[in-house]
Amino acid sequence: MTPESRIYIAGHRGLVGSAIHRELRRLGYANILTRTRDELDLLNTNAVNDFFATERPEYVFLAAAKVGGILANNTYPADFIHDNLILQTNIIEASRINNVSRLLFLGSSCIYPKLAPQPMPESSLLTGPLEPTNRPYALAKIAGIEMCWSYNRQHKTKYLAAMPTNLYGPGDNYDLANSHVLPALIRKTAEAVEKNSPTVTVWGTGTPRRELLYSDDLAQACVFLMNLDDTRYNSLLNETDPPLINIGTGEDVTIRELAETVAEVIGFKGDLVFDATKPDGTPRKLMDVTRLHNLGWHHTTSLEQGIRKTWDLIHDTLATKA
Numbered sequence: 001m002t003p004e005s006r007i008y009i010a011g012h013r014g015l016v017g018s019a020i021h022r023e024l025r026r027l028g029y030a031n032i033l034t035r036t037r038d039e040l041d042l043l044n045t046n047a048v049n050d051f052f053a054t055e056r057p058e059y060v061f062l063a064a065a066k067v068g069g070i071l072a073n074n075t076y077p078a079d080f081i082h083d084n085l086i087l088q089t090n091i092i093e094a095s096r097i098n099n100v101s102r103l104l105f106l107g108s109s110c111i112y113p114k115l116a117p118q119p120m121p122e123s124s125l126l127t128g129p130l131e132p133t134n135r136p137y138a139l140a141k142i143a144g145i146e147m148c149w150s151y152n153r154q155h156k157t158k159y160l161a162a163m164p165t166n167l168y169g170p171g172d173n174y175d176l177a178n179s180h181v182l183p184a185l186i187r188k189t190a191e192a193v194e195k196n197s198p199t200v201t202v203w204g205t206g207t208p209r210r211e212l213l214y215s216d217d218l219a220q221a222c223v224f225l226m227n228l229d230d231t232r233y234n235s236l237l238n239e240t241d242p243p244l245i246n247i248g249t250g251e252d253v254t255i256r257e258l259a260e261t262v263a264e265v266i267g268f269k270g271d272l273v274f275d276a277t278k279p280d281g282t283p284r285k286l287m288d289v290t291r292l293h294n295l296g297w298h299h300t301t302s303l304e305q306g307i308r309k310t311w312d313l314i315h316d317t318l319a320t321k322a
């Protein structure tokens with residue numbers, strides 16, 4: 001990308017899209033294209049085609065999606081498969097029609113089998129059954145990877161699929177029913193401190209392990225990938241393997257350890273209570289990040305630093321919601 005490139009961020013108000021937006025502005029890119037959902041509903045094929053034909057983006061970050069935590073995925077499976085299949089198809093096809101130079105499609109670590117070897121290399125794709133709580137979402141994301149790969153083969157496009165691990169940061173969804181674990185724990189713990197409550201309830205058994213990456217680190221990785229020189233970028237796009245790259249830290253913690261770190265950061269001194277009626281989901285999903293490390297990218301924010309940064313940035317807003 002050059003400073004003048006026309007760069008479209010789909011989903012620029014979300015956790016990931018807003019972090020990519022901040023990173024591109026920090027780096028001085030002058031032609032960043034964004035549209036809110038009200039301005040452009042990505043489920044509307046004609047509207048997406050019109051937008052691409054008019055604005056002619058050269059680079060696309062596909063960070064729009066129907067996203068949610070374990071309960072949201074389990075409660076609204078139809079929305080998760082429907083919205084993701086349609087919006088990603090609309091953007092990928094409009095990118096082809098309008099000769100987008102590079103597109104980065106964001107998937108998720110849940111594309112890998114529930115019992116994949118740990119850490120999970122990119123070659124684990126489609127080697128075993130998926131975790132049932134997010135199978136519809138995962139299948140939509142797998143279809144997106146297959147679409148990037150097929151378009152690259154048939155249409156000679158340069159579409160790359162990045163699979164981030166679980167993410168967190170400012171601008172996350174803090175709704176207790178639909179959010180992911182870390183924003184939920186931050187909010188529950190903050191409310192417990194505020195109300196002087198002796199306990200925080202953590203879903204599931206606390207034994208599943210999760211790897212978490214701070215959203216600004218992810219944004220840096222996305223821009224790094226988009227800016228790879230042709231030789232290294234093309235090495236990720238060969239005909240025999242899906243154009244896939246994991247993004248993560250290569251380190252994970254149990255949900256109990258995560259809840260304890262949040263308690264430490266926020267200053268909660270009470271007890272954690274585990275609600276085993278809620279699903280645990282995948283027992284472990286640690287990314288193998290060898291491919292990314294070999295290209296020269298490493299995360300910089302530790303989990304505790306990231307939680308502290310997030311807490312510092314959001315606690316005032318959260319207090320007004322409590």
Ligand SMILES: NC(=O)C1=CN([C@@H]2O[C@H](COP(=O)(O)OP(=O)(O)OC[C@H]3O[C@@H](n4cnc5c(N)ncnc54)[C@H](OP(=O)(O)O)[C@@H]3O)[C@@H](O)[C@H]2O)C=CC1
Binds near residue numbers: 066
């Ligand atoms: N959060 C996480 O832990 C992880 C996320 N990812 C991936 O990263 C990407 C971004 O996720 P994240 O930022 O967390 O999600 P968010 O829910 O925070 O953001 C998604 C964005 O997509 C937009 N969007 C959704 N549907 C439409 C639509 N029909 N028309 C226009 N805009 C739409 C939303 O708009 P609006 O603001 O109006 O709702 C929002 O801005 C996704 O592909 C996800 O799979 C991968 C791994 C983990």
Ligand SMILES: C[C@H]1O[C@H](OP(=O)(O)OP(=O)(O)OC[C@H]2O[C@@H](n3cnc4c(=O)[nH]c(N)nc43)[C@H](O)[C@@H]2O)[C@@H](O)[C@@H](O)C1=O
Binds near residue numbers: 109281
């Ligand atoms: C990013 C990823 O996110 C989802 O998969 P997930 O990792 O299972 O999601 P999660 O963050 O919601 O939960 C992680 C773990 O944490 C436990 N947990 C404890 N207490 C709370 C809690 O209060 N809220 C939530 N949500 N989880 C809690 C919870 O029971 C589980 O064991 C999918 O959308 C998937 O499709 C996807 O891509």
